[in-house]
Amino acid sequence: MKCEIDIAGLTKRFGTNTVLDGIDLCLKPGERVAIIGPSGTGKSTLLRCLNWLDAPDAGRITVGDLSVDAAHATRAQILALRRRTGFVFQNYALFANKTARQNITEGLTTVRGWSQAKAAARADEILAQIGLADRGDSYPSAMSGGQQQRVGIGRAMALDADLLLFDEPTSALDPEWVGEVLDLIRSIADGRQTMLIVTHEMQFAREIADRIVFMDGGRIVEQGPPARIFGDPQDDRTRAFLRRVG
Amino acid sequence: MRPLDTAYMWDLVPIILGYVPLTLGMALVAMAAALVLAAVLAIVRVLRIPVADSLVAVFISFFRGTPLLVQLFLFYYGLPQLLPALTNIDGITAAVIGLTLHFSAYMAESIRGAILGVDRSQWEAAASIGMTQGQLLRRIVLPQASRVAAPTLMNYFIDLIKSTSLAFTLGVTEMMGAAQKEAAGSFLYLEAFLVVAVIYWIMVEVLSVGQRWMERHLGKAVAR
Numbered sequence: 001m002k003c004e005i006d007i008a009g010l011t012k013r014f015g016t017n018t019v020l021d022g023i024d025l026c027l028k029p030g031e032r033v034a035i036i037g038p039s040g041t042g043k044s045t046l047l048r049c050l051n052w053l054d055a056p057d058a059g060r061i062t063v064g065d066l067s068v069d070a071a072h073a074t075r076a077q078i079l080a081l082r083r084r085t086g087f088v089f090q091n092y093a094l095f096a097n098k099t100a101r102q103n104i105t106e107g108l109t110t111v112r113g114w115s116q117a118k119a120a121a122r123a124d125e126i127l128a129q130i131g132l133a134d135r136g137d138s139y140p141s142a143m144s145g146g147q148q149q150r151v152g153i154g155r156a157m158a159l160d161a162d163l164l165l166f167d168e169p170t171s172a173l174d175p176e177w178v179g180e181v182l183d184l185i186r187s188i189a190d191g192r193q194t195m196l197i198v199t200h201e202m203q204f205a206r207e208i209a210d211r212i213v214f215m216d217g218g219r220i221v222e223q224g225p226p227a228r229i230f231g232d233p234q235d236d237r238t239r240a241f242l243r244r245v246g
Numbered sequence: 247m248r249p250l251d252t253a254y255m256w257d258l259v260p261i262i263l264g265y266v267p268l269t270l271g272m273a274l275v276a277m278a279a280a281l282v283l284a285a286v287l288a289i290v291r292v293l294r295i296p297v298a299d300s301l302v303a304v305f306i307s308f309f310r311g312t313p314l315l316v317q318l319f320l321f322y323y324g325l326p327q328l329l330p331a332l333t334n335i336d337g338i339t340a341a342v343i344g345l346t347l348h349f350s351a352y353m354a355e356s357i358r359g360a361i362l363g364v365d366r367s368q369w370e371a372a373a374s375i376g377m378t379q380g381q382l383l384r385r386i387v388l389p390q391a392s393r394v395a396a397p398t399l400m401n402y403f404i405d406l407i408k409s410t411s412l413a414f415t416l417g418v419t420e421m422m423g424a425a426q427k428e429a430a431g432s433f434l435y436l437e438a439f440l441v442v443a444v445i446y447w448i449m450v451e452v453l454s455v456g457q458r459w460m461e462r463h464l465g466k467a468v469a470r
Binding site: 051052053079080082083085086087089091093094095096097098106107110111152155156159 | 364365367368370371372373374375376377378381385386389390393
């Protein structure tokens with residue numbers, strides 16, 4: 001099957017430090033890929049480059065029929081790429097001046113030009129899906145971390161993106177809220193939404209992912225089905241990492 | 247020591263009050279213009295727009311680094327010698343322009359601080375859903391920044407109202423100018439300036455009450 005998302009030679013440097021060193025990755029439609037690896041190996045940077053929150057220095061990102069070359073990306077291409085890739089932040093990053101519902105409708109009305117009524121109706125569907133049907137009018141400051149992150153996920157879902165990017169979505173949460181957020185991500189994964197998730201929750205990655213990608217030093221070291229990566233890792237670095245987190 | 251001529255003071259009150267609209271009008275126009283200019287200056291600085299950023303930095307430094315009175319004199323008496331087109335500028339216009347530039351420099355810095363106070367991740371989140379820089383500033387960042395900056399900006403407005411009294415040095419008869427004229431006729435300087443001082447004071451107190459109300463009100467919506 002053809003790649004829905006095709007990442008080729010993606011490279012990102014901060015000063016002289018090469019954080020992403022020519023990443024190649026292909027995601028098939030509906031494929032759920034979890035990225036694991038030690039801290040500081042470029043996992044989050046990879047996700048951020050795919051949403052152009054960090055501008056890659058070289059390489060090509062293709063999402064469906066949109067192909068963006070890092071060397072000459074235009075502003076319009078960057079906006080188009082962002083509209084096709086939903087991003088879920090580690091610290092939720094909700095708009096503090098907007099209610100839960102408005103956080104979800106914002107992209108629909110401002111970016112996609114939907115009417116308020118149409119966007120609100122869609123937001124109510126999403127609020128129900130994320131289990132916050134009764135909290136639509138709450139401001140983020142009045143919600144728990146788990147609720148805020150669910151709104152963060154809802155905001156990304158509203159874009160109907162080809163690809164959802166989860167950047168350590170439970171790392172900033174108190175342990176008591178991790179379960180509800182993982183449950184929500186699991187339900188989205190069950191809907192065969194193409195997604196890339198950076199996570200330290202190994203058990204969770206194993207459950208929901210079709211494929212595990214192990215990164216180290218800005219490169220993909222090893223990838224494969226969860227059973228193989230966790231059960232029979234080939235590379236020494238993968239083995240060492242899994243032993244540490246195991 | 248002579249007693250205060252209170253009858254004269256009471257007679258002065260309506261005369262000075264007659265100039266309140268001019269004083270408030272100058273202050274309001276200057277404030278509105280300064281707010282717009284300050285927001286633009288702050289955004290230029292926050293976004294670090296090349297060249298413009300440096301020019302704005304110099305602008306802010308100059309208008310914060312020199313006395314308002316000197317700026318007004320430069321504007322009204324000095325610039326026309328350089329630009330003859332300004333020769334016919336009237337004192338009110340010159341004062342309003344001078345106050346606008348002066349206060350925009352101060353307000354730009356507090357707006358900039360307030361913008362930088364908006365969590366960076368919210369900028370990213372807005373960008374991540376495909377908002378343009380203009381959209382994310384208008385819809386996410388500036389509404390939050392203005393809440394933070396509002397009390398400070400209100401202080402500047404109060405300061406601005408009082409600073410309009412300097413327009414009298416440009417020959418404008420506003421509240422202070424009127425008091426000065428009355429005093430010059432009656433020689434009752436103490437009475438005339440007391441009356442104008444008390445009227446300024448009351449105006450500012452009324453605004454301060456409004457300011458406190460506004461702070462409570464704004465604080466509620468997005469309490470953290």
